[in-house]
Amino acid sequence: xxxxxxxxxxxxxxxxxxxxxxxxxxxxxxxxxxxxxxxxxxxxxxxxxxxxxxxxxxxxxxxxxxxxxxxxxxxxxxxxxxxxxxxxxxxxxxxxxxxxxxxxxxxxxxxxxxxxxxxxxxxxxxxxxxxxxxxxxxxxxxxxxxxxxxxxxxxxxxxxxxxxxxxxxxxxx
Amino acid sequence: xxxxxxxxxxxxxxxxxxxxxxxxxxxxxxxxxxxxxxxxxxxxxxxxxxxxxxxxxxxxxxxxxxxxxxxxxxxxxxxxxxxxxxxxxxxxxxxxxxxxxxxxxxxxxxxxxxxxxxxxxxxxxxxxxxxxxxxxxxxxxxxxxxxxxxxxxxxxxxxxxxxxxxxxxxxxxxxxxxxxxxxxxxxxxxxxxxxxxxxxxxxxxxxxxxxxxxxxxxxxxxxxxxxxxxxxxxxxxxxxxxxxxxxxxxxxxxxxxxxxxxxxxxxxxxxxxxxxxxxxxxxxxxxxxxxxxxxxxxxxxxxxxxxxxxxxxxxxxxxxxxxxxxxxxxxxxxxxxxxxxxxxxxxxxxxxxxxxxxxxxxxxxxxxxxxxxxxxxxxxxxxxxxxxxxxxxxxxxxxxxxxxxxxxxxxxxxxxxxxxxxxxxxxxxxxxxxxxxxxxxxxxxxxxxxxxxxxxxxxxxxxxxxxxxxxxxxxxxxxxxxxxxxxxxxxxxxxxxxxxxxxxxxxxxxxxxxxxxxxxxxxxxxxxxxxxxxxxxxxxxxxxxxxxxxxxxxxxxxxxxxxxxxxxxxxxxxxxxxxxxxxxxxxxxxxxxxxxxxxxxxxxxxxxxxxxxxxxxxxxxxxxxxxxxxxxxxxxxxxxxxxxxxxxxxxxxxxxxxxxxxxxxxxxxxxxxxxxxxxxxxxxxxxxxxxxxxxxxxxxxxxxxxxxxxxxxxxxxxxxxxxxxxxxxxxxxxxxxxxxxxxxxxxxxxxxxxxxxxxxxxxxxxxxxxxxxxxxxxxxxxxxxxxxxxxxxxxxxxxxxxxxxxxxxxxxxxxxxxxxxxxx
Numbered sequence: 001x002x003x004x005x006x007x008x009x010x011x012x013x014x015x016x017x018x019x020x021x022x023x024x025x026x027x028x029x030x031x032x033x034x035x036x037x038x039x040x041x042x043x044x045x046x047x048x049x050x051x052x053x054x055x056x057x058x059x060x061x062x063x064x065x066x067x068x069x070x071x072x073x074x075x076x077x078x079x080x081x082x083x084x085x086x087x088x089x090x091x092x093x094x095x096x097x098x099x100x101x102x103x104x105x106x107x108x109x110x111x112x113x114x115x116x117x118x119x120x121x122x123x124x125x126x127x128x129x130x131x132x133x134x135x136x137x138x139x140x141x142x143x144x145x146x147x148x149x150x151x152x153x154x155x156x157x158x159x160x161x162x163x164x165x166x167x168x169x170x171x172x173x
Numbered sequence: 174x175x176x177x178x179x180x181x182x183x184x185x186x187x188x189x190x191x192x193x194x195x196x197x198x199x200x201x202x203x204x205x206x207x208x209x210x211x212x213x214x215x216x217x218x219x220x221x222x223x224x225x226x227x228x229x230x231x232x233x234x235x236x237x238x239x240x241x242x243x244x245x246x247x248x249x250x251x252x253x254x255x256x257x258x259x260x261x262x263x264x265x266x267x268x269x270x271x272x273x274x275x276x277x278x279x280x281x282x283x284x285x286x287x288x289x290x291x292x293x294x295x296x297x298x299x300x301x302x303x304x305x306x307x308x309x310x311x312x313x314x315x316x317x318x319x320x321x322x323x324x325x326x327x328x329x330x331x332x333x334x335x336x337x338x339x340x341x342x343x344x345x346x347x348x349x350x351x352x353x354x355x356x357x358x359x360x361x362x363x364x365x366x367x368x369x370x371x372x373x374x375x376x377x378x379x380x381x382x383x384x385x386x387x388x389x390x391x392x393x394x395x396x397x398x399x400x401x402x403x404x405x406x407x408x409x410x411x412x413x414x415x416x417x418x419x420x421x422x423x424x425x426x427x428x429x430x431x432x433x434x435x436x437x438x439x440x441x442x443x444x445x446x447x448x449x450x451x452x453x454x455x456x457x458x459x460x461x462x463x464x465x466x467x468x469x470x471x472x473x474x475x476x477x478x479x480x481x482x483x484x485x486x487x488x489x490x491x492x493x494x495x496x497x498x499x500x501x502x503x504x505x506x507x508x509x510x511x512x513x514x515x516x517x518x519x520x521x522x523x524x525x526x527x528x529x530x531x532x533x534x535x536x537x538x539x540x541x542x543x544x545x546x547x548x549x550x551x552x553x554x555x556x557x558x559x560x561x562x563x564x565x566x567x568x569x570x571x572x573x574x575x576x577x578x579x580x581x582x583x584x585x586x587x588x589x590x591x592x593x594x595x596x597x598x599x600x601x602x603x604x605x606x607x608x609x610x611x612x613x614x615x616x617x618x619x620x621x622x623x624x625x626x627x628x629x630x631x632x633x634x635x636x637x638x639x640x641x642x643x644x645x646x647x648x649x650x651x652x653x654x655x656x657x658x659x660x661x662x663x664x665x666x667x668x669x670x671x672x673x674x675x676x677x678x679x680x681x682x683x684x685x686x687x688x689x690x691x692x693x694x695x696x697x698x699x700x701x702x703x704x705x706x707x708x709x710x711x712x713x714x715x716x717x718x719x720x721x722x723x724x725x726x727x728x729x730x731x732x733x734x735x736x737x738x739x740x741x742x743x744x745x746x747x748x749x750x751x752x753x754x755x756x757x758x759x760x761x762x763x764x765x766x767x768x769x770x771x772x773x774x775x776x777x778x779x780x781x782x783x784x785x786x787x788x789x790x791x792x793x794x795x796x797x798x799x800x801x802x803x804x805x806x807x808x809x810x811x812x813x814x815x816x817x818x819x820x821x822x823x824x825x826x827x828x829x830x831x832x833x834x835x836x837x838x839x840x841x842x843x844x845x846x847x848x849x850x851x852x853x854x855x856x857x858x859x860x861x862x863x864x865x866x867x868x869x870x871x872x873x874x875x876x877x878x879x880x881x882x883x884x885x886x887x888x889x890x891x892x893x894x895x896x897x898x899x900x901x902x903x904x905x906x907x908x909x910x911x912x913x914x915x916x917x918x919x920x921x922x923x924x925x926x927x928x929x930x931x932x933x934x935x936x937x938x939x940x941x942x943x944x945x946x947x948x949x950x951x952x953x954x955x956x957x958x959x960x961x962x963x964x965x966x967x968x969x970x971x972x973x974x975x976x977x978x979x980x981x982x983x984x985x986x987x988x989x990x991x992x993x994x995x996x997x
Binding site: 014015016024029045049050074077078079083108112115119120127129137138 | 180181184185188224227228231232233250251252253256257260264267268269288290293296297300301302304325328329332333335336339361362365366369409410411413418419420421423427459460462463466467498499500501502503533534535536537
């Protein structure tokens with residue numbers, strides 16, 4: 001079981017944090033700080049695995065982001081590298097050539113994708129396409145309920161605009 | 174009130190801040206706006222505001238005032254609201270706050286919602302952060318969803334069930350019926366999560382494990398699924414670098430591991446598929462190696478046949494030669510786990526492992542070091558030690574302490590000769606002297622004392638080392654102690670092992686005095702050198718110089734030094750007649766084994782042999798831990814409870830005596846066993862134990878070796894004793910026990926304990942291992958040293974504890990059939 005997943009920028013800023021065990025705010029900050037120190041200090045071509053407290057830490061760098069997760073003893077580290085790779089591929093497919101800025105400006109989407117991929121620290125879906133399909137359908141659902149709530153007071157043209165705007169940047173909160 | 178700014182807008186604005194203070198200001202302003210918006214109970218923009226709050230929370234600012242708002246969002250009918258609401262709940266709430274319980278009702282409603290994505294949100298949230306109370310309340314809903322035919326919901330329900338079981342293990346039973354046909358699904362998501370659920374259940378409950386193994390016949394099902402995965406053609410949806418759904422494969426292998434552990438039938442059923450996976454998996458990419466890694470772990474853990482085990486170790490050997498650091502690391506970790514059970518197989522890869530010591534990566538170096546120490550044995554000690562000492566020279570400081578300790582331990586166990594042992598330790602002290610542990614100094618001193626024939630060589634080498642460098646305190650301490658003890662050998666140039674050096678008494682005293690004044694010396698070291706100088710007063714002729722030095726330090730600021738100097742001064746002035754006796758050579762020290770449970774020491778306080786030793790107590794004012802060692806040897810009365818001496822009136826007392834000794838080992842299963850032997854002890858025992866003076870006629874046993882004997886043979890466990898005389902002390906019998914096991918199951922956690930009558934002293938050294946392999950495939954050996962100064966008949970009571978076929982076994986026995994030569 002994964003205990004946590006953190007996305008850290010090269011400057012040490014937190015871009016995403018998912019905790020699968022109950023942890024206090026203070027402890028979360030402490031762990032994040034320690035991870036930042038440990039992972040960012042690693043020389044470029046070193047091993048991707050570390051030992052920290054009683055967890056195995058697996059980290060991988062993708063461009064300017066470090067993906068860092070804490071595993072239990074029986075978890076397979078090599079496979080976790082594949083899990084991280086798969087998550088990045090899902091983000092890439094969704095955003096189209098994903099970069100750090102996408103994750104900064106659309107962090108809630110990154111979380112939604114993560115929630116279709118990992119639950120309770122375990123892998124939920126192994127298919128490459130299922131997560132993408134679920135996201136699309138959920139967003140359609142979002143649009144539908146949104147237009148339903150708008151229909152009562154605005155002109156009908158707006159509802160057509162929404163259906164045309166498949167570009168996700170336009171659909172803002 | 175104008176509409177609150179959009180989330181993207183806020184993010185853009187905050188990122189333009191050039192300083193931390195500017196950012197904080199923007200955030201505070203926005204937080205204030207959000208707070209007033211919350212107060213106005215604005216439904217339209219609540220979602221936007223909470224989203225902004227979550228962003229600010231990620232930057233590290235407090236966001237607790239948004240917790241209730243998240244709950245309101247969850248309760249809303251809009252899907253957008255629910256999505257952000259649940260996200261906020263997962264980020265801001267956790268089970269420590271009571272607020273989270275308010276979610277329970279919302280989640281319950283959403284679990285029964287008509288839209289699967291709403292149900293999915295609820296399941297996901299419950300599965301990530303549900304507390305035990307929430308899990309208890311909602312387990313029924315989860316169980317219902319586990320049986321649905323909708324695979325999107327089914328897979329989420331499965332992981333939610335895993336979380337429920339982790340939080341409330343008692344609820345495991347209720348999910349059992351739903352697991353019946355989980356594995357017949359075609360959907361990989363459901364299959365994967367089902368395997369995770371089954372794994373969780375099997376790990377937590379042995380009953381469940383048995384149920385799945387025997388009743389549901391899980392193993393054949395899993396083998397079939399795995400086979401299909403491997404044989405199936407290309408599936409674009411699940412393919413990763415040419416391998417079909419590696420995630421599912423690895424999870425299945427992990428479940429097979431749990432099912433096959435200590436079960437022959439299951440292990441046999443999976444032998445073929447494991448061999449197939451091990452040989453057919455493509456190893457060019459990381460994903461293939463991930464599967465092989467899991468396969469190897471499974472093979473090593475179940476009851477696989479030896480051919481498969483060899484295959485597994487060979488895979489690990491190949492991993493070690495892989496260019497990829499991660500794979501080398503993983504191989505070293507796995508080999509470390511298997512080195513106990515498959516020692517010989519791992520030995521074959523020793524040279525590769527030793528090469529990994531030179532790797533640049535810190536994680537790999539550490540693993541390689543641990544594994545190298547595990548592989549050291551009597552045959553390869555010289556070669557291995559050379560490599561390890563080279564590693565010690567060049568490694569980072571964080572490794573030096575552990576490496577030094579490891580070297581000491583290995584040298585102690587397997588040293589081919591005393592000289593080699595001393596040389597090795599000297600090398601460690603000179604290269605990593607400041608990193609060795611504190612107890613290495615007394616241990617080394619003990620070792621040197623006991624190797625009588627090496628004294629001259631040792632003191633010469635240590636003296637030379639001192640001339641080179643006086644900064645490494647442990648080395649300096651040991652050297653000064655040795656010079657104090659054996660200085661006469663040094664000046665007389667008696668060394669046989671190497672070319673003797675020409676040293677005068679004055680030169681030696683110069684060096685020791687130099688230590689006293691040097692800034693590099695710690696107070697402890699100064700204490701050592703002062704005492705050494707004092708000891709030399711009986712070994713050298715230049716007593717006046719020594720008297721002068723000692724009297725100077727009687728006014729030293731350091732209290733410890735001052736006290737020593739004053740006492741030594743007194744020795745010169747008033748007790749000069751006692752000085753030679755007090756300062757004579759230390760006797761050979763009996764080493765107390767440093768591992769706890771297997772050692773039983775007896776006090777021998779009142780009788781003759783201990784009296785001369787007490788004379789040396791005042792001299793042993795050197796570091797506290799060294800003094801403690803000797804106190805232990807002399808049986809400091811607070812260490813072991815003193816056995817009462819009221820024997821004569823109680824016929825069964827002798828057995829009772831021995832009972833007391835084993836009493837402090839907390840005999841729980843013992844009571845019914847122990848009284849039985851007691852009556853069988855003949856009444857004539859009390860005079861035997863009291864009568865310290867009537868000893869058997871002394872025979873000098875100069876003839877051939879003492880025959881071995883079988884001390885214990887029961888339930889398949891046989892313990893044989895072999896004897897030898899310890900030299901140089903003929904009163905010490907060295908017994909080596911060999912424990913072998915003729916049953917079909919290994920005996921694990923094997924612990925051998927012994928107690929002897931009062932007039933003996935007993936020492937147990939550490940055992941070779943604590944697993945007695947089945948079918949006489951190997952044995953556990955352990956060395957016992959018995960000091961028998963009164964040459965009385967040797968008797969021993971032994972206690973054995975081990976685990977056999979999963980259940981603990983304990984037995985007590987008396988050993989009376991020692992051959993007469995062993996104690997005469």
